[in-house]
Amino acid sequence: xxxxPVTPELAREHGLSPAEYxxxxxxxxxxxxxxxxxxxxxxxxxxxxxxxxxxxxKKFPTKGPRVLQGPGENAGIVDIGDGLAxxxxxxxxxxxxxxEPYQGAATGVGGILRDVFTMGxxxxxxxxxxRFGRPDHPRTRYLVSGVVSGIAGYGNCIGVPxxxxxxxxxxxxxxxxLVNVFTLGVVRHERIWLGTxxxxxxxxxxxxSKTGRDGIHGATMASGEFDEKSEEKRPTVQVGDPFxxxxxxxxxxxxxxxxxxxxxxxxxxxxxxxxxxxxASRGGTGFLMDLDRVPQREEGMTPYELMLSESxxxxxxxxxxxREGEVREIFEKWDLDVSVIGEVTGDGIGRVRWRxxxxxEIPIAALTDxxxxxxxxxxxxxxxxxxxxxDPAGLPAPSDLxxxxxxxxxxxxxxxxxxxxxxxxxxxxTNTLILPGSDAAVLRIKGTRKGIALSVDCNSxxxxxxxxxxxxxxxxxxxxxxxxxxxxPIGLSDCLNFGNPEKPEVMWQFRSAIDGMAKACExxxxxxxxxxxxxxxxxxxxxxxxxxxxxxxxLLEDASKRRVQWFSTDGDLILLAGEDRLGVHLGGSLYLKxxxxxxxxxxxxxxxxxxxxxxxxxxxxxxxxxxASAHDLAEGGFACALAESCISGPGSAMGARVLNxxxxxxxxxxxxxxxxxxxxxLSCAPANRDALLDLARRFRITMMELGVVGGxxxxxxxxxxxxxxxxxMAWSEGFAAALGLEG
Amino acid sequence: MKTAVLVFPxxxxxxxxYHALKHVVGVDADFVWHKRSSLDGFDAVVIPGGFTYGDYLxxxxxxxxxxxxxxxxxxxxxxxxxxxxxNGFQILLExxxxxxxxxxxxxxxxxxxxxxxxxxxxxxPFTRGIPxxxxxxxxxxxxxxxxxxxxxxxxxxxERGQVVFRYCDPAGEVxxxxxxxxxxxxxxxxxxxxxxxxGMMPHPERCAExxxxxxxxxxxxxxxxxxxGERSA
Numbered sequence: 001x002x003x004x005p006v007t008p009e010l011a012r013e014h015g016l017s018p019a020e021y022x023x024x025x026x027x028x029x030x031x032x033x034x035x036x037x038x039x040x041x042x043x044x045x046x047x048x049x050x051x052x053x054x055x056x057x058k059k060f061p062t063k064g065p066r067v068l069q070g071p072g073e074n075a076g077i078v079d080i081g082d083g084l085a086x087x088x089x090x091x092x093x094x095x096x097x098x099x100e101p102y103q104g105a106a107t108g109v110g111g112i113l114r115d116v117f118t119m120g121x122x123x124x125x126x127x128x129x130x131r132f133g134r135p136d137h138p139r140t141r142y143l144v145s146g147v148v149s150g151i152a153g154y155g156n157c158i159g160v161p162x163x164x165x166x167x168x169x170x171x172x173x174x175x176x177x178l179v180n181v182f183t184l185g186v187v188r189h190e191r192i193w194l195g196t197x198x199x200x201x202x203x204x205x206x207x208x209s210k211t212g213r214d215g216i217h218g219a220t221m222a223s224g225e226f227d228e229k230s231e232e233k234r235p236t237v238q239v240g241d242p243f244x245x246x247x248x249x250x251x252x253x254x255x256x257x258x259x260x261x262x263x264x265x266x267x268x269x270x271x272x273x274x275x276x277x278x279x280a281s282r283g284g285t286g287f288l289m290d291l292d293r294v295p296q297r298e299e300g301m302t303p304y305e306l307m308l309s310e311s312x313x314x315x316x317x318x319x320x321x322x323r324e325g326e327v328r329e330i331f332e333k334w335d336l337d338v339s340v341i342g343e344v345t346g347d348g349i350g351r352v353r354w355r356x357x358x359x360x361e362i363p364i365a366a367l368t369d370x371x372x373x374x375x376x377x378x379x380x381x382x383x384x385x386x387x388x389x390x391d392p393a394g395l396p397a398p399s400d401l402x403x404x405x406x407x408x409x410x411x412x413x414x415x416x417x418x419x420x421x422x423x424x425x426x427x428x429x430t431n432t433l434i435l436p437g438s439d440a441a442v443l444r445i446k447g448t449r450k451g452i453a454l455s456v457d458c459n460s461x462x463x464x465x466x467x468x469x470x471x472x473x474x475x476x477x478x479x480x481x482x483x484x485x486x487x488x489p490i491g492l493s494d495c496l497n498f499g500n501p502e503k504p505e506v507m508w509q510f511r512s513a514i515d516g517m518a519k520a521c522e523x524x525x526x527x528x529x530x531x532x533x534x535x536x537x538x539x540x541x542x543x544x545x546x547x548x549x550x551x552x553x554x555l556l557e558d559a560s561k562r563r564v565q566w567f568s569t570d571g572d573l574i575l576l577a578g579e580d581r582l583g584v585h586l587g588g589s590l591y592l593k594x595x596x597x598x599x600x601x602x603x604x605x606x607x608x609x610x611x612x613x614x615x616x617x618x619x620x621x622x623x624x625x626x627x628a629s630a631h632d633l634a635e636g637g638f639a640c641a642l643a644e645s646c647i648s649g650p651g652s653a654m655g656a657r658v659l660n661x662x663x664x665x666x667x668x669x670x671x672x673x674x675x676x677x678x679x680x681x682l683s684c685a686p687a688n689r690d691a692l693l694d695l696a697r698r699f700r701i702t703m704m705e706l707g708v709v710g711g712x713x714x715x716x717x718x719x720x721x722x723x724x725x726x727x728x729m730a731w732s733e734g735f736a737a738a739l740g741l742e743g
Numbered sequence: 744m745k746t747a748v749l750v751f752p753x754x755x756x757x758x759x760x761y762h763a764l765k766h767v768v769g770v771d772a773d774f775v776w777h778k779r780s781s782l783d784g785f786d787a788v789v790i791p792g793g794f795t796y797g798d799y800l801x802x803x804x805x806x807x808x809x810x811x812x813x814x815x816x817x818x819x820x821x822x823x824x825x826x827x828x829x830n831g832f833q834i835l836l837e838x839x840x841x842x843x844x845x846x847x848x849x850x851x852x853x854x855x856x857x858x859x860x861x862x863x864x865x866x867x868p869f870t871r872g873i874p875x876x877x878x879x880x881x882x883x884x885x886x887x888x889x890x891x892x893x894x895x896x897x898x899x900x901x902e903r904g905q906v907v908f909r910y911c912d913p914a915g916e917v918x919x920x921x922x923x924x925x926x927x928x929x930x931x932x933x934x935x936x937x938x939x940x941x942g943m944m945p946h947p948e949r950c951a952e953x954x955x956x957x958x959x960x961x962x963x964x965x966x967x968x969x970x971x972g973e974r975s976a
Contacts, residue, residue, distance in 0.1 A: 152853045156884070157794040159755025243753050243797025335752060423853045425884045427949050430759045435956070444954070446762065650956075742850070 003034045003302075014041035020372050027366040035303045035352065035359045042270035042308060043277060044371055046535055051372045052501040053533040056511055059518040060528040066490055067527050074115040074195055074265060075185075076529025078491040080555050082448055083189050087121035090129075090182035090456070090493040090551045092534035096237040097179040101146025105179050106154040106240040110312050112183045113160060114266035117249050118315065120193040120256045121185025124429055125443055126155055128165040128181045129456045129495065129549040133174030135412045135738045140169070143177055144739055150240075151181070152423040157242035158249065162424035163432050163441035166456055166549075169412045172464075175539030180495040182456060182551040186445060193256055195265030197279035197287060197318045197344050202262055204276070204287055204342040205324065207331050208248050208314035211272070212297035214238045215310025244313040244336070251334040252315065258330075260323035267314040273307045275316040277350055281368045283318075289342035291354040303354040318344060378511050379504035388465060390601030392586050397669050401720040404595060405672065406730045408636050409643050411594055415734025416648070419741065434562055437648055439481040439631060440554065442562045451559030453487035455552050459635065460545035461588040462603035467509045467546050469603045471516030473677060476611050477634060478552035479524050483615035484630040484680060486563045486622030487554030489524065494531040494550050499543025501535045509546040517548060523608035524615070526552070561623045565631035566649030567656065570710035572628055572683040574642075576661055577696060578614050579704040581607070581678035582638070584662075584670045590635040591673035606677045610701075614678055617699035626684060626692045633679040638662075639672035639716060641681050643727050646714050653724035657715045658707030668719050683709055744971050746770055747785040749815075749831075751777040751806045756792035756828065756948060763948040764789070768964045777809040786971050787824045787868075788815055790831030792884070792946060802845060802887045803833035812838055824868035824967055825940045829885055832932070832942035841933055841942045842900070843892035848885070849925030855884040857956060858923050860931050860945060861911040864904045866938045868970035869963040878915045879908075879959040881945040883923055883931075888944040890926040890933075897927055908932035908943055 004010065011021040014037055024032055024040050032040065042048055050057065062070035068085055069077035075089035093108025109126065116123050128151055133140050144167075155162045160183065197204070215238035255261060263283065265275045272294070280287050291306045301309075319327050324340055331338035345351070350367070352360040398404040408414055421436040433451060434442040440455040457478040463470030479489040494517070499506040521528060537544045556562060567574075576582075586592050587601020621627045633641045638661060647653040662671035684692050689705075696703045707717075715721040736742065748760050757774060764772040772789075775782070782788060796805035806812070812834070819825050819840055827835040835841045848854055862870060862877040873879075892900070900906050908931040912921040922929045924944075932943030947960030 149852070156853055156855075156886075157753070157755075157797060159793065241797070243794060243799065246753055246755065246794070422856055425853070425855045427855060427882055427884060427946075427955070428755065428759065430762060430949050430952075430955055433954060446766075 006031050006034055006037050011037060015045060016041055020044060023370055027363060027370060033359055035307055036362060038304045038308050039273050039360060039362060042273055043367060048270050048274055049371045050533055052374050052376050052535060054373050055375055056514045059514055061518065061521050062527050062529065064527040067529055070527065070529050071531065074118050076491060076493060077119065077192060078529060078553065080450060084445065085187055085189055086184055086452060086553060087116050087119050087187055088182065088184040088493055088553055089115050089530040090180055090495045090549065091532045092495045092497060093179045093181065094177060094497065094534050094537055097147055098177050100237040101143050102150035102153065103237050103239050105147040105150030107238045107312055108179055108181045109151055109154040110240045110242065110245050111268050112181045113158060113245065114268065116183045116185040117252055118195065118264050118266045119187065120191045121187035122253060123160045123183050123185040124431060125454060126160055126162045126181065126183045127454055127456045127551055128162065129458065130165065130167045131173045131178035131547060132169050133177065134171045135169050137174050141739050141741060145741065147179055148420050148423055154240055154242045156425040158246045159428050161426045161428045161432055163426050163443065164436050164454055164456065167417055167420055170460065170545065172544045175542065176537040176544050178497050178547055180549045182493060184452065184454065184553060191256060193264050195279050195282060196263035197283040197285050198262050200285065200344055200346040202318050202321050202344045203324050203340045204289060204344065205317040205319055205327055205338060206294055206314065206341045207317060207338045208336055209241060209244050209311055210295040210297040210337055211306055211309045212311045213301065213305055213309060216305060216308045238310050238312050240312050247334040247336055248313055248315065251331050251336055255327060255330050258326055260319055260326045262318040262320060264315060264317045267316060269310065271308060271310050277364055277367060279316065279318065280350060280364050286345040286347050286349040286364060287342055288345055288351040288353065291352060293339050293341040295337040295339055303352060303359040307352065376501055376507045377504045378507035380508050381505035387600060388602050390587055392584065392670065395596055397667065398595060401668055401672060402722045405639055405643065405720055405722060406727060408590065408594060408640055409727050410730030410734030412738040413590055414636055414640055415738065416732045417735060418732065419735045433559060434485065434564055438485065438565045440485040442485055442556065442559065444559045449558050451487065451556035451562055453482045453485040453554035453556060455481035456549060457481060458547055458549040460547040461593065461599050463513055463547060464545040464599065465588045466602050467512035468516040469606060470546065471513035471548055472520040472606045473603060474548050474550045475517050475520035475524065476606060476677060478550040479526060480615060480632045482552045482554030483618040484563065484565065484632055485554065486561045486619060487556045488619055489526045489552050490555045491527050491529045492550055492552045494528060494548055496531065496533045497537055497544065497547040497549065498535055499538045506543060513546050513548045520608060524612055563622045563627060563630050565629060565645060567629055567645050567654045567683050567709045568649065569628065571686065572709040573686055573689055574656060574658055574706045574709060575682045575684065576679060576704045576706055577617065577682055577701050578679040579661060580702045581676045582661055583674065583676060584666060585674050585676055586670065589637065589673060589675045591637065604676045610678050613699045614680065614701055617696060617701045618680065621692060621695055626688045626695060627682045628685060629683045631681045633676055633681065635675065637673040637675050643714055645681055646724050647728040647731055653728035654709055655711035655713050655724045656707060656709050657711060659717050660719050661704055661706060672719055744770055744786050745784060746772040746787045746789060747775045747782055748772055748789045748791060749777060749811055750774050751795040751809060753795040753797055754791050754793035756946065760789045760791040760948045763951040764964060767951045767961060768968060770968050775811060777811045780810040780814055782814040782818045787967055788818055790827040790834055792829030792831060795830055795834065801837065802830060803837035806834045807838040816840065819940050822937065822939050824970065826869055827942040828946055828948065829944055832944055833887065835940065835942040840940050841935060842896050843890055845887045846889045846891050847887050848889050853886040854923050855882065856923065857882045858945060859911050859913050859921065860908040861915050861917060862908060863906045866904060867907060867934045867941050868939060869941050869967050870907060871966040871970050873962055873966060876915065878911065880957040881947055881960055882949050883945045885944055888924040888926065890930045892927060900933055903936060905933050905936065906930055907934050907941055
């Protein structure tokens with residue numbers, strides 16, 4: 001069989017620019033083989049190389065006293081004391097999920113799980129952040145059903161609970177949905193493994209599923225825009241096998257209890273290529289691999305296909321010489337393929353042999369060091385000023401505020417997500433103390449008193465209107481959710497979903513969002529330890545809202561101090577912390593979008609110093625047992641936060657009678673639905689009132705006493721009064737109804 | 744007194760069952776790999792939930808062929824207590840140790856939620872001291888939990904007192920709305936004629952501690968310990 005000759009045209013078809021191809025020729029000093037071209041093309045793809053984002057990502061604070069491993073490995077690691085650490089990362093699987101929602105989402109879950117257990121940690125919880133197009137778009141129902149069942153199908157089978165997440169809808173995602181998945185694992189410090197290839201002569205071992213032709217060039221697909229022919233890319237979507245991954249998980253953890261290995265990495269995007277080259281790059285070594293020894297699912301696979309396949313559930317291991325037998329024994333016990341396919345070498349060259357012939361010979365340092373890095377031009381979009389213009393006084397006031405309130409609570413954004421999370425096993429492993437449905441999920445760490453709080457957040461309307469402020473808000477809200485549950489944020493992972501970075505306006509959004517996020521992280525003292533960038537979320541030239549999803553990890557030293565967002569006891573007092581943060585802010589609000597059909601204005605202002613004090617106050621109030629519940633004001637403003645605290649608990653809906661916290665002259669609809677940053681609704685037993693107010697004064701947090709829990713109605717004096725049961729019914733049935741799904 | 748927690752490829756509630764037995768109830772427990780063909784030295788057997796062999800064929804259809812299932816059959820024939828939970832129940836059905844079959848939930852979706860169960864008989868080792876009519880709050884988590892059997896089998900199960908749990912509402916009423924999966928006659932759990940083999944879709948090991956939302960599941964394991972204690976006395 002004659003191999004296709006490599007030409008500049010073929011290089012361009014592989015996504016390499018003429019300049020990039022010139023660098024390849026310079027590195028090799030000759031024309032690359034087809035296999036080598038494939039290797040350069042995936043390693044230098046946007047997805048694997050971060051060539052457009054790298055210089056901006058450096059702005060994130062990534063260090064801290066708890067950080068054991070920052071970005072650059074398979075996942076980040078943060079110390080939680082007692083010799084334990086949490087390992088976590090979020091990653092996108094947007095493009096494949098749009099083309100084939102079930103398998104795209106499922107393999108996203110599979111990939112992020114491998115990123116975590118490849119470091120020696122047992123995964124204990126997953127989250128996801130999902131964005132779909134308009135609820136009534138003809139494809140949305142299909143995509144929602146497929147993505148949710150794909151996440152469920154994979155996560156439930158492997159036995160890792162999916163404990164929280166977010167689902168949001170906007171027409172900007174009609175042609176580009178977002179599927180971001182997050183997993184957290186727990187590991188003892190001495191059991192942490194890294195993806196490194198060290199020790200000349202050590203064997204390189206392939207374990208897991210056989211290699212097939214699925215997913216070839218998936219990383220390249222994730223590095224280009226969609227067009228009307230995207231459906232034709234279905235064959236580039238991989239197919240997941242959660243059963244095999246479960247075996248792989250148990251086998252790897254069993255192997256890691258021995259000291260037979262040196263390094264291990266999963267074969268994710270760009271499969272065998274990225275795992276081998278990245279491990280050797282970290283170890284400062286080289287390798288020689290024999291592709292004939294790779295377990296293969298199909299006959300007649302070429303070296304190009306073997307190196308680029310993204311078949312799932314595979315790992316690459318570098319073991320200690322002479323310990324191959326132990327590795328083999330464990331993987332054979334779990335009925336998995338295991339094959340020594342090469343060895344570590346000392347000359348810094350990655351060599352790939354096939355049928356006795358050398359098909360690739362690439363200097364590894366050059367491949368990584370000379371990888372393209374772009375400082376792409378950035379420019380504020382022309383239309384940004386127009387977008388930020390908003391004259392609230394010109395908005396017509398709704399005739400019936402109660403009806404508007406019920407409509408928002410039962411609408412696609414705020415309604416109960418039970419239809420979704422009921423399909424996820426969220427209880428397995430028996431650690432989930434706060435189930436999905438509160439601001440943050442809380443899990444216990446067995447054998448300790450500790451708890452881990454998890455939340456994922458992003459308001460992409462805010463990011464569209466002002467990416468800098470929107471980026472700050474994404475970090476603040478995620479941290480505030482965790483603080484409401486009583487935990488201290490100790491690290492975050494992010495998924496930066498944007499449009500085409502070659503467009504200066506997109507690059508401006510990206511740069512601004514990162515600046516905002518970095519600033520919030522610095523003030524709040526939260527390091528970014530892992531994450532992922534997803535560009536090219538565009539179809540036919542139309543991009544998504546900038547959507548930097550933030551997954552926040554919080555630590556509770558004592559899990560019994562956890563708090564939920566809902567009221568629990570009639571007669572408890574209702575208070576508003578951060579009352580001075582209220583104001584008429586309709587820019588980017590849910591009310592403006594759902595009721596007036598507009599996304600305009602500027603997001604509510606942020607005060608980071610106040611935010612930090614507020615969160616410290618919330619933790620202190622929880623740990624001193626002064627509050628019964630805490631829930632932050634977010635989408636839908638004061639009225640919707642109050643309704644959520646009344647109706648989102650596991651018991652029956654609770655009523656409440658409260659004052660209007662806004663000045664009397666404020667327009668009623670603005671008082672109810674204005675959004676703000678830094679206000680939290682609390683409930684407490686009457687006996688704790690004085691101590692709670694004292695505590696707030698100590699942290700310089702303003703407090704307003706609003707009213708009492710109880711009764712049949714949720715009643716905001718002078719504004720609106722609706723039956724708690726009516727709100728609850730609209731809220732609990734709204735999601736399926738909005739999408740036309742069966743309840 | 745020692746409990747075996749079976750581990751098949753794809754079992755995933757094995758650690759939860761072990762934790763509930765060993766750390767909550769305080770009874771000795773050991774994992775038993777599916778390739779073992781003896782259960783000597785064990786006093787009770789737990790077949791935990793999961794997705795054995797990925798449920799790629801029918802749930803439990805592959806696991807029933809594992810060597811350990813021969814030992815389970817002999818153990819059950821000798822009157823030893825066996826509980827199959829979720830996928831474990833499906834394995835017991837496939838192995839013919841209990842009658843009937845499981846089909847996909849009538850919603851065609853996986854369901855994870857707390858449900859209520861109405862106890863039907865206290866004659867199994869796991870329900871001793873849980874009188875008929877007791878209401879328990881226990882979670883389910885399954886895709887194929889829709890119990891199916893022909894009318895004659897269903898009637899015979901009822902006549903012989905083999906229906907151990909039915910789905911019910913919080914007040915104990917057995918209603919259509921409280922049935923999470925479409926199971927025939929709201930059946931959530933059944934036992935063998937001798938009563939010593941129990942299969943149930945809900946997960947008692949997930950609610951053995953109040954901190955997890957219910958401790959009702961612990962009652963089944965406590966009952967088992969008491970039953971074993973009486974037997975050896």
